[in-house]
Amino acid sequence: MPPSLTLFHSLLLFSTAFIAGGLNAVAGGGSFITFPTLIFTGVPPIAANATNNTAIWVAALASAGAYRQDLGIERRDFLLLCGVSLVGGMIGSIALLYTSPDVFKKLIPYLLLLATVVFTFGEPFKKWLQRRNQNTSPESVPLFNLALAQLAIAIYGGFFGAGIGILMLAALTFLGISGIIADRWNRHQILLVAQILGMLQSLALTWLALSGTINIEYIAILGVLQGIINAFDIPTRQAFLPETVSKENLGNAFALYSSLVSVTSMVGPAIAGLLIVALGSGLCFLIDSISYIAVIIALLAIRLTSRKAIISKRKPLEELKTSFKYAFGFLPIRSVLIGSALVCCVWGFYLALGPIFAKEILQGGPNTFGFLMTASSLGTLAGGIYLTKHSNVLESGKVLALGICFMGISLIVFALSRVFWLSLLSLFAAGFGFILQIIAGRTLLQLLVSDENRGCNKR
Known part of the structure; x- marks a missing residue:
């Protein structure tokens, strides 16, 4: 805490923490008042973020104890998700520790904007997902998908934290936590996982670029990871197309797709060049990371008639x-x-x-x-x-x-x-x-x- 902390500031922090705890227990959004209050009282941004996350963790434990009777998930799956959350939170926290104060100050407006969007549209999005699940036949969801989503959310929570509850509610609503049973892979799910992994890879580049720790070794490793993701993503797109387009329209579908690729290959580099000059490479990577959200939402919005997976007992x-x-x-x-x-x-x-x-x-x-x-x-x-x-x-x-x-x-x-x-x-x-x-x-x-x-x- 700053040495010049007055009695007024102490009372302000105490009352804000009390109100935020109640908000988080009922609806979420307490970080929107605690984090700015900490900044207002003179706490450095990174210290304010760490203090805010610690307070959220304590409040989350209290809420978990209050709602423990309503927990509808097997103990094994619950412990797995807890472990994934712990690992993701540690990754996000380590990234925060290695982020310079100047870089974090530049990120604060974008992080608050993201949290505001999540908080504003979180409830409508959650209701839309609930309607979507009701309108489609219930299917088993791979636990891996849920764990992957939880890992991404936990990394974000370890780094910043605001809006994490809404993100978790949306993920759990879509993935159907009450219906977790054996893995059931299909093309739709593979594409969704590939986009999430691509977003995480881009976020890693963002952090490396903004923190100034980027080097050729990190770029090579992330490039290999992106190649592995593309190895699953690109052929799956080709195989997924016949499920979304009728055979008589396949030619038009490929033509439209290729036209879009051609337009982006002309316009994209020009826009990227302007953005790099204006914002720098780090924020350009951040914009690229955010762009994955649109693709993920589009994949979530696609509704297909369920098809049985083709079972093969042969080895790979x-x-x-x-x-x-x-x-x-x-x-x-x-x-x-x-x-x-x-x-x-x-x-x-x-x-x-x-x-x-x-x-x-x-x-x-x-x-x-x-x-x-x-x-x-x-x-x-x-x-x-x-x-x-x-x-x-x-x-x-x-x-x-x-x-x-x-x-x-x-x-x-x-x-x-x-x-x-x-x-x-x-x-x-x-x-x-x-x-x-x-x-x-x-x-x-x-x-x-x-x-x-x-x-x-x-x-």
Whole structure:
């Protein structure tokens, strides 16, 4: 406590703590008055946050004792969640200890904004989740999902704490704590878990960047973790699409998706560059972390008819061997996979050699390379828009062949070109052909592959 603490400040702190304890026991939100009061009385921000979290912990114990008769969960699961909460709280607390006071001061407005949003919309969101659970058939929920959500909430609680009760109520309401039984994996749940893990990885980058402790080793480790997440996330997205879109609309769905990717590849770097200059890389990572919330909410809002998981008793290596045998033993699928691999390799070489062409061949600089990338992105966007208007899944094979030929010829022209405008046109055409091949190939795979060989829904 500050040495200049007056009697008025002491009475103010005592009365605020008493009122906040009652609020937290009944509805939550006590941190919104205790934390500002501590700051007002002259307590440093990190010390105020630690004091506030300690007070919340004591109040939570009292509330737990009062409501212990209403606890509807098995002892084993309860102890597991307690252990996960303890680990998450320790991680958040350690992160707070290694965060400099200046960095924490910069984070306070964003943390309070997040807590305010959670507190303001927490109750409507919880009611929406309750209605959602009532309108869908009850299903068992993997305990791992609940533990993962609790870990993320506990890390946030250990670092800041405001609004943690509302977050826990929303998570428990959605995941159905009373229905926890054996694990039941499906694509929807895998995507949800992947997005939560991606958000945690981005939050780790945020903390490293803002605390000034970031280095190449941490970046490499987090990069590997992101690669593992993508290894589950990307193929699951492909397998999940047929559950949300009818077969006759698959072509349009892939075209719209690719168009959005093309737009973001053009607009995203420009916005990111402005934000990095204005806010710094740390806050940009924080914005990236927050953006995951929209995807998570969208996944929670998706309602699908329940499907039984395809049960397989084979070992993972046997599954992998069977999948390769199926894919390369069926000529249409083999042709699509080999063609896609070759196209992606060629496209990857072009991206890697693009800066050299811009500097050595076209005698330009970073701006020249930027224009070349924009031209190819515009081509992919045009191809995606074209396919949304003229998509016909029955002609996907012709579109696939046309895209490969179109892209190949365009890249040959680009390789021979020494004129800037011709290089731009050839890359626009190459992007157009590339996206035709990608969308047609994905559409064909979704139509040709049976559900039992699509993966991501076996156990």
